Amino acid sequence: MPAENTLQLYCYCRSPDSPEDKRFMIGQLHEGNTAVEEKRFTxxxxxxxxxKDRFEHLVNGEDVTLERFRRTGLKEPILIERMEGLGMEMPEGGLTVSDVADMCGRTRTIDVIEVSTQTERSMTLNEWAKYFDQPPEKRERILNVISLEISDTPLSQKCLRPKVVRDLDWIETVWPSDLKVKEYPRVQLYCLMSVADSYTDFHIDFGGSSVFYHLLSGEKVFYFIEPTKANLKKYEKWSSSPDQGATFLGDEVKECVEVRIGAGTT
Structure with a gap:
């Protein structure tokens, strides 16, 4: 895949050991070059x-365990350079957006974010694959896919979430087993696909959930704001303001941390 674009898999995970008011506020940028003049966030x-990035970096996932999270509370992000030791499996052989469309259904309608306005529109996966694969200068808009849930698709058969995520997941540990076949919250595994200069504005993941990301290709930049009481009040004010789109939340707080990750990082 072109280096300007990113393809990543992630999931939400809730646990009684993870208080919902301790999730970092996150902004996200997908690095690259594009001729489209919509790069206001960039x-x-x-x-x-x-x-600067001050978070813990680990060579592999051997020390990322349920016992560790219970002891530390998972209060800050952890970066894992290699997936060995995580008990995780990801697609091999260079997964493409066209592959995703084939495995998830080219006629499936998905929500797509128009980056410049942070608003949603709909298109089919076939339309999205054609958009993604065209040269950057041909794209009239910068679009971003951040909500394609793939749990019930053939693509999910090529993925196994980290063991610690499965150990924490309420759907795995609490949800009635007789309901798992047809009736359960489908929030376990997502595929994100972003062209260069895509941006997702600051947010707290729903329900105070914890999230793991694995970047298959490209580069991704995270912007973290610590969820202190003061920062949460500023976030609440910003998120409900009519001027939200014209105000950069990072300017309203004391510190905003930039973290860059490359392909293969979790």
Missing amino acids: KILQSKTFA
Whole structure:
């Protein structure tokens, strides 16, 4: 896949050991070059100064266990450079967006984010694959897919979430087994597909859930704001403001941390 684009898999995970008011507020940028003049968020970010990545980096996932999370509370993000030891499986052989469309159904309608306005539109996976694969200069809009849930598709058979995620997941540990076949919250596994200069504005994942990401290709930049009481009040004010789209939340807080990750990182 072109280096300008990113393809990633992630899931939400809720646990009674993870208080919902401790999830970081996150903004996300997908790096690259594009000729489309819609890069207002990229320009904003390039004009800012951010705190350096201070989070823990691990070579592999051997130490990422349920016992560790219970002991530490998972209060900050952890970056794992290699997936060995995580008990995780991901598609091999260079998964493409066209592959995703084939395995999830090309006629399936998906929600797509128009980055410049952060609003949603709908298109089929076939339309999305054609858009994604065209040269950057041909794209009239920068679009981003962040909500394609794949649990009941052939693609999910090529993926196994990290063991610690499965150990924490309420659907795995609490949801009645007789309901898992047809009736359960389908929030376990997502496929995100982003062209260059895609941006997702600051947010707290729903229900205070914890999230794991694995980047299959490209580069992704996260912007983290610690969920202190003061910052949460500023976030609440910002998220309900009519001027939200014109205000960069990182300017309203004391510190915003920039973290860059590349392909193969979890």
